[in-house]
Amino acid sequence: MILVTGATGTVGRAVVDHLLAAGVPVRALTRRPETAALPEGVDVVRGDPADPNSVDGVMAGVDRVFLLTTGPDLAAHDATLARAAADAGVSHVVKLSSGRTGDPAADDPIPTWHRAGEQAVRASGVAWTILRPLGFMSNALHWAGTVRTQDTVRAPFGQGRIAVIDPEDIAAVATVVLTESGHDGRIRTLSGPEPLSPADQTAILAEVLDRPLRYAETTPSEARAGLLGADLDETMADAVMALRATALEAFTSVVHPDVEEITGRAPRTFRDWARAHRDEFATA
Numbered sequence: 001m002i003l004v005t006g007a008t009g010t011v012g013r014a015v016v017d018h019l020l021a022a023g024v025p026v027r028a029l030t031r032r033p034e035t036a037a038l039p040e041g042v043d044v045v046r047g048d049p050a051d052p053n054s055v056d057g058v059m060a061g062v063d064r065v066f067l068l069t070t071g072p073d074l075a076a077h078d079a080t081l082a083r084a085a086a087d088a089g090v091s092h093v094v095k096l097s098s099g100r101t102g103d104p105a106a107d108d109p110i111p112t113w114h115r116a117g118e119q120a121v122r123a124s125g126v127a128w129t130i131l132r133p134l135g136f137m138s139n140a141l142h143w144a145g146t147v148r149t150q151d152t153v154r155a156p157f158g159q160g161r162i163a164v165i166d167p168e169d170i171a172a173v174a175t176v177v178l179t180e181s182g183h184d185g186r187i188r189t190l191s192g193p194e195p196l197s198p199a200d201q202t203a204i205l206a207e208v209l210d211r212p213l214r215y216a217e218t219t220p221s222e223a224r225a226g227l228l229g230a231d232l233d234e235t236m237a238d239a240v241m242a243l244r245a246t247a248l249e250a251f252t253s254v255v256h257p258d259v260e261e262i263t264g265r266a267p268r269t270f271r272d273w274a275r276a277h278r279d280e281f282a283t284a
């Protein structure tokens with residue numbers, strides 16, 4: 001049995017689907033089982049990593065854990081879940097971290113939180129693997145509203161390029177690491193096949209959608225206001241903006257070989273991702 005945390009989110013849900021497809025029994029942790037909408041056959045358990053008592057017992061009978069936490073308290077959540085894994089005799093924890101955690105110069109909040117979370121996992125005594133993806137291709141879904149209504153992508157840091165990765169590839173990597181041996185003690189940085197600017201992504205979306213789209217660069221303060229409007233609090237909005245600004249640095253445009261090394265196939269392109277998500281950008 002493999003426990004997946006963050007199972008109702010972008011990456012966790014993909015990990016659940018990949019593990020089920022591989023025939024592996026899956027347990028999913030969520031704060032709200034009633035709205036989790038997880039596939040049949042998943043053992044859905046209630047628990048909130050912010051409340052250590054609520055995760056007591058959720059690891060009983062679990063052999064391995066895919067550990068995904070998020071938000072400003074993610075390091076404390078990692079520590080709680082890693083401790084529960086150690087207490088339950090779990091054999092291997094795979095932590096989803098962040099690519100920038102590997103850049104020693106990165107001292108903005110999100111890599112700092114993940115660095116502390118990674119440390120908690122390493123200190124737990126359970127065998128571990130750490131996955132550090134660069135930016136997700138699915139972040140482009142934030143553009144869907146203005147693409148649908150104005151044929152426009154609005155995003156800051158137009159000069160920045162990120163070797164964005166499809167969450168499906170993160171799930172494919174996680175599934176191999178969780179089901180095969182030989183990955184203990186490894187830190188893997190996961191990227192897509194090419195660094196892309198927002199304008200590059202806009203051009204690919206336009207080609208896939210078969211209609212002209214425009215890229216309009218926004219200022220960081222406009223982008224921050226958009227995050228606050230999308231219900232992020234000030235701490236998260238500032239953390240996300242600090243991370244977004246790092247698109248201007250060379251680190252995020254480096255393509256890494258790890259996805260292909262682990263899965264045996266090249267990472268999916270942004271064109272592949274856009275084709276799979278075409279309907280979400282379609283006009284009404």
Ligand SMILES: NC(=O)c1ccc[n+]([C@@H]2O[C@H](COP(=O)([O-])OP(=O)(O)OC[C@H]3O[C@@H](n4cnc5c(N)ncnc54)[C@H](OP(=O)(O)O)[C@@H]3O)[C@@H](O)[C@H]2O)c1
Pocket residue numbers: 006007008009010011012029030031032036048049050068069070071074096097098099110132133134135136139
């Ligand atoms: N977006 C990127 O470009 C990017 C790049 C690299 C790394 N990352 C990392 O990837 C992780 C996010 O992955 P994701 O987008 O798949 O996650 P997500 O969809 O944002 O969230 C996953 C799940 O976590 C639970 N959750 C959310 N906020 C929580 C909180 N404050 N306390 C407890 N549980 C909470 C929710 O599940 P329930 O409501 O069901 O409990 C949610 O469905 C973060 O660690 C982030 O730093 C992101």
